[in-house]
Structure formats: C-alpha cells, structure tokens
Amino acid sequence: MMTTDDIRRLFLEFFKSKNHKIVASDSLVPKDDPTLLFTGAGMNQFKEMFLGHSLTYVRATSSQKCLRTGDLNNVGKTSGHHTFFEMLGNFSFGDYFKAEAIAWAWEFFTAVLKIPENMLWVSVYKDDKEAYNIWKDSIKVIPGRIIALGEKDNFWPSEAPSKGPNGPCGPCSEIFYDYGPAVGCGKAVCSPACDCGRFVEVWNLVFTQFDRQPDGSLKALPNKNIDTGMGLERIASVMQGVKSNFEIDIFKPLIETIEAESARSSGQASGDRRAMRSKANAIADHIRAVVFCVADGVMPSNEERGYVVRKLIRRSMSHLQDIGIKGPFLYKLVALVADLMHDAYPEVKTVRDDIAQVIKKEEEAFLYVISNQLPKVEEVFEKISKSKDAPGLAKAAFSFYDTYGMPYEMLEEIAEKHGLKIDNSIFHKLLDKQRELSRAGSKLKGEIFTETFTNKVASLKLVTNFVGYENTSAEAKVLAVMEDGEVILDRTPFYGESGGQAGDRGRIESPSGIMEVEDAKKIGRTIVHIGRMLKGTIGLGEKVLVTVDEAVRRKVMANHTAAHLLQAALRKALGDHVHQTGSLVDSSHLRFDFTHMKKMDERELVRVEELVNENIKSSIPVKKDIKDIDEARNEGAMALFGEKYDRTVRVITVGDVSKELCGGTHVDNTKDIEIFKITSESSIASGVRRIEALTQSAALRYLEDRERAMRDKMKLGAKKEELKRMALKRLEDEKGNISLFIGRARAAGGSKVITEDIGDISIEALRILADNIRAKEPSSVIILSTKGEDKVSFVIAVTDDLVKRGISASVLAKDMAKSIEGSGGGKDSFAQGGGKMAGKLDQALNKAFDAIKASVGDLGT
Secondary structure (H helix, E strand, O other): OOOHHHHHHHHHHHHHOOOOEEOOOOOOOOOOOOOOOOOOOHHHHHHHHHOOOOOOOOEEEEEEEEEOOOOHHHOOOOOOOOOEEEEEEEEEEOOOOHHHHHHHHHHHHHHHOOOOHHHEEEEEEOOOHHHHHHHHHHOOOOHHHEEEEOOOOOEEOOOHHHHOOOEEEEEEEEEEEEOOOOOOOOOOOOOOOOOOOOEEEEEEEEEEEEEEOOOOOEEEEEEEEEEEEEEHHHHHHHHOOOOOHHHOOOOHHHHHHHHHHHHHHHOOOOOOHHHHHHHHHHHHHHHHHHHHHHHOOOOOOOOHHHHHHHHHHHHHHHHHHHOOOOOOOHHHHHHHHHHHOOOOOHHHHHOHHHHHHHHHHHHHHHHHHHHHHHHHHHHHHHHHHHHOOHHHHHHHHHHHHHHHOOOHHHHHHHHHHOOOOOOHHHHHHHHHHHHHHHHHHHOOOOOOOOOOHHHHHHHOOOOOEEOOOOOOEEEEEEEEEOOOOOEEEOEEOOOOEEOOEOOOOEEEEEOOEEEEEEEEEEEOOEEEEEEEEEEEOOOOOOEEEEEEOHHHHHHHHHHHHHHHHHHHHHHHHHOOOOOEEEEEEOOOOEEEEEEOOOOOOHHHHHHHHHHHHHHHHOOOEEEEEEEEHHHHHHOOOEOOOOOOOOOEEEEEEEOOOEEEEOOOOOOOEHHHHOOEEEEEEEEEEOOEEEEEEEEHHHHHHHHHHHHHHHHHHHHHHHHHHHHHHHHHHHHHHHHOOHHHHHHOOEEEOOEEEEEEEOOOOOHHHHHHHHHHHHHHOOOEEEEEEEEOOOOEEEEEEEOHHHHHOOOOHHHHHHHHHHHOOEEEEEOOOEEEEEEOOHHHHHHHHHHHHHHHHHHHOOOOO
16 A cells, blocks of 8 residues: 555655755744735745745645634534645645646656556646646647636636636646546536546646736736645545545544444443544544644634634534543543654654643633533523523624634534524624734734745845854945835844844945944845934945944844753753743743643742852853754754745754754853843743743842842832731720720610720731630620721621621621721621711711611610
C-alpha cells in the first residue's frame, strides 16, 4: 500500500526534478496578512510572490498544512470534509504556464502514481480553449473525458468574472478520479458534473492570467502564474483503495482508538454504528486540527483563532459524550497524532506532552461548564416550552452557545427533549452579527489581495542590507521615501522589528535634513525607517549618515539575551515542557510567554530569578554564529515553535546554558546584563504563562522604588501599630466599665437594654466590647456608639433569647440609621451602622428602646 507519507514525498521529489524549490509548510498562523485567520491554502505563503514582490525563486512546491472551518457541520458526515488537511501544490511566479502545469500533473498521476489513464477525467473553464486543446492534443485525453464547466465551478475565485472580487483571477482545470459506473447514479451520461459520488476531484490547476477591473473587464496580467492544489488526504484515499478519507493510514488508527474507548466506556458498541462512525470521524479530524494549532502557538481562548480551537475541542467533547466517553479523553490522542504525522512534522512529537496538557486542561474546564450550565439550559428551555417562543428559544440557545461555549448539537438535543426546535435562521443571524463584530474588532479583512502598508513596501522590490550586527553607524543611499515620510535605504545598521525584538532608534542625517528615527520595521528583505523630521527634508537618492542610538540598543540587547537566559532557567526550574510561545524585548523591559499549566509559586519565581542572575554574574561569553539549520538543530539549538527559518540561521550560544536560533541583537557577555528582576507572572491563555522582567538600570530603579515603598510602609505600619496599641488600651479601659454599663441598663420585659456612647474608639473595638457585655448579660440588647466631628457609628448586639422573641439587630440598625441620615444592617444577632447627624443620636436611641419594649411587651422602665 502506498502510504500518505509516500505520496507527499513522491510529489515534492517529482517537482524538485522539475526545478521547483521545495518550500516547507508555513505556520497555520499567517504572518503579515490581515485577510486570513488561518492558512487555508498552499498559495497563502506565496501571495507576495504572486504579486511579483520578493521573488527569490520562480518555481516552488510544498505540502502546506491548512485549516478551514467553513464546512464544519459536514465534517465527519461526508467522506471528504475536513478542518485540518494538507494541500500539495506546485507554483509558478511568471515562469511556466498551462502547457507545463497540465503535462506535469498528468505525468505525476500516470507515471509516478501509476493511475490508469482511463480512470481520469478533466474539466476546463468553458471559454478556456487553450487548456482544452492542451488536454486534447498534447495529453491525448479523449474529448469525451474533457468537460467544460462554467465560472462557478472552473474559475478562481468562483464566479469572479461576473461577481468579483477585483484583482488577480483566472480559469482553472480540475482532474477527477473515476470510481467507475458501479458507483453513483449508474447513468450512461454520468460525468464529473454529476454529484452522485462516482467522480472525486483530486487536483485543481489554477491559471492566474487576468486582473479583474472595477468595470468587470478581465485585463491580461503581464506575468501569468500557476497555483495548483491537491488534497493529500483525498489522493491518499484513491491510492489506498478506500472510499473515505477517514479510512486512510493517518486517520484509521485514531478512529479505531476512539471507537475502542467508546466500547470500553459504555460496555458495548455505542448505538447506531453509522452515527458513531460519523462522530468518531469528526473527533479524529478535530484533534488533528487542535494539535497542530496548539503546536503553532494558538491556545484555546474566547477570541479569534483561540476561539476556533476552543470550539473544536468542545464540539469533539460533545461527540465523545454522545458515544459514551464522559471524561477527559482528547488529550490521550495527542501522542498518536504526533506519531502518525512524524515523518513530515517531527517537531510536533517534541512538544506533544505540552499540547496534551493544554487540551486536558481545556477538557476539564469544559466539563465544569457543562455541569454548571446544563441545569440552567434545561430550566430555560422548559420555561420556553410552555410559551412556544421560537425567537426566544433561538436567542437563549445562542446566548448559551456564545457566552458559555455550549455545543450547538447539545442545545439541539435538549430542545428536542422539550418538544422544541431551534430556529436556525434566527440563530445564524445572531451568529453572523457576532462574527461581524469580531471581524471589526480584529480588523480582519475580506479581500484576497489587500493593499496594506506591507504590500506597498513589498511592491517596491527593494533590498536593504543590514549591517547592524557589526556597526551602529553607516553611510547609505536613500532608495525610497514613502508618502508618510518613511525612509528606505540600501544599507542600514538599524535592526528592523522582528522576532519579538523592537526596532532600533536613532538618526538619519543628509545634507538637506535630519530625521529622528523612532522605529524600524523589517518587511521581507526591506527595512523601513519610521520617525519625524527634525530639520529640512530627506530626498530620494541622497547620501546619508545613519546612526543608531547606542544607549537604547544596549538596553535592548541586555533584555534580549536575558530572555534567552530566562527560558533556560524556566526549563531547569519547571521542566523541559517549557517552550517559548512569544516574546517582546525593547529598551524598557522584556516579556516572555511560555507553555506551563499552572501559576508559578513564589519559590519557583525566586529560583528562576536566582538562576538568571547566577549566569549574569558568571560573565559567560555570548557567541553568535551562522550555521546550517540542520547542523544547529543537531547541536540542540532551540527554535521558536511554529516559526519558519531559512536554511542558514544565526545561532546564539551562552556557554552551556542556552543555544537558540535567533536573528536579534545580543550582548557580548552576560555580565553586560548587570541584573535581572522579575516584575510579574500571569496567565494569558490556557496553558500559557507570561513573565515580565527588567534588567540593568531599570531593574535597579525598580528595586530602589520597592525598597522606598517598603520603608514608607514600615513607617505607616509603625504608626498604625501605635494607634492599635492605644485603641487596645482604651478597649481594656472600657472593659473595666462593663459592670458599670450593665448597672446603668434600662429594663424591658425582664431583659436589659444597654445604650452607651463610648467616645473615640474604633468600630472593631465597639464590636468586641459589645460581645463582652453580651457574654456577661445573657438576656440583653446592647447598643454602643462612638461620635466623630461630623459622623456617628454604632453597633447593636442581641442575645439569642431575644432574637427568638422577634428582636432583630439588623432591623434596629436600619431604623436608627434613618434617624441619623445614614445606613445600617447586618444579622439578627449583630448589626452595625452610621450616619452624619450625630446630634440626633439620642433621639435614635430612644426610638430603638421603644421598639424593643414593644417587642418584649413591657410597659415599665
């Protein structure tokens, strides 16, 4: 059997033999692309090259990991819908065109995969005579196996000629595998235009040759491109002789494991076999998606990408519950996913334990949500079942779905149990509205090729030579001045913001002006200098002197090297599961995000800080080398997971403490960092912690400020202690008067009412004193007060026997507070209150006494 790994390898090697550069899969998280939430096609990472920008090669091939959620409800129910999948592709950027793309596709299928020609059909766009003739005349496909389809099926983007969007577009040609007349409708006229299941599309060849204009016309592109895509899982199902993608070698072990656990948990094979298989398929699909998302740094959350991951986990858990698996289980599948995908993605195996921890924590959190929200859903739906309020049901269902993450399927089942049906149209209107708000908040755009600042810079095709590792000043030539004053040079010592390191600051000076550079950004191979003019102007073609602010650079370098030492210390103190998920280093501080499942305690933070400072004091030289990426990895160099690296990489080595792939600027010796101080540790996502820290003078100032604050606190504490000591002395003095207070009490129905104004004493002291009096006088109401210049406070204590007779300290406190224009309350046995009319206290006390007398039925005093 030809494995999925075999097919991927054969495809890439085939196109390498056709002079294509094999390009590694990009991350699922697109970089510098505001149009995408996730990478959804092989061409995404080549957008700039399709536009003619940053061309370092003109032919490429890849197997790209992709994520799409548009058909989420169909995943598991059909043989070919997925969220996560791999897209095989070959690409030409203004080089070869239709003849080569078609010929190579046919050669790969028939000569490499050895698929019989009579089992292949093709489709072309109805107006694309060129492609039709190539298939018929050059490839010799019989005309009966070539079908012409309209712009909905055979144009990219679909229906672009009539509906847009504007921009690059073109016809496409698809290759179909024919399962034979025994499958599907059985009609003699059956063709790929029929959706009966006999034919499956396996490869789409897109010929990007037009630029759609605002008036709807199609203008020929000066450079025509090729963009092809073939679903790896789909062609694997063909080559492995199975009808469903879920039966191929990288899915089957997952599904068998899920079904075995279902049988074990429920004691027998669960319910309807077809329904169970559908849910097992969906679970297998979703866990693959979640594993690769987390591996690329996307953690479960309630926002954007993280929300998708959380949704996939919760949908999977809903399916698991349906097939009898009630507890956390998804996390147990992570190791199997890592093993099945190891050939192409060995890096996943190195972090599989971290990924499993993240998923397990999310599973536990969702089980908690279900246990708390399920009864509420039942209660709300039961009420709605009586009123048959369809809009109300849809809104309630959406609220539980959106706010608490309750799976829609679970809500549907509960609704059905109560004889209800959720109105899908209302529910999805609410969902669409929420998505629009989310998109607006995240600034995600919908156009295919957005003209962003990044694109504007890339379109200039300018290359800036970075000389900042060796120099902090250089002479350069101005290559471009952007419309808002940004400057691009042929060479610069300014580090452009990338890899979590902030851009340099400094100056650009020319004969005609001086620019203060406040930031520098790296866009492709271009470094853009951003700032403001201090004097005159800087013009195109001028010779300039470029100078980096060395003091700022030194601070950034200290923080960046400290971040490397921090990661090494975290791994030593917490374990090898710690991996960097993000960072920020600038001149003021450093921020480091890493995988760890729980809050670090004080002991762990102290230990990490100690380890970093020990390495600083050890004065360890920091080496910076250029190496082949495989050599660097074999030496144990750590890489930021999900980051894409060139073949040649820069390696930062700090003795035997740390070795990382990093393009940033660093100190020459750890002693230059001077001191390291952690200022905070917090959670930023499920399974991801964040440490913020300072170095050099910023750390010293922080420690000095803390010491000063501590001294002030100690002084304040001493003052408070003195006041407390005086208050305790006063309280002891008053305790000596308890017998006197009791002797002055007024009688009420055999009980005593003690009312005393104690003078300058705290409310806490009043409470203690009231408790002491209550202990000595078993049937009493005690009202003690203290007056200030413009306010009065009081406490009321009532013994248990009088509480039983209906006297409430809380009621008395509220009534008294009204008389003195304040507030009060508490329990029946004890309450307190206060007000601003101290002059009315005696009146309030008399009213309280009358109320007590009335309650106990005593007419005397």
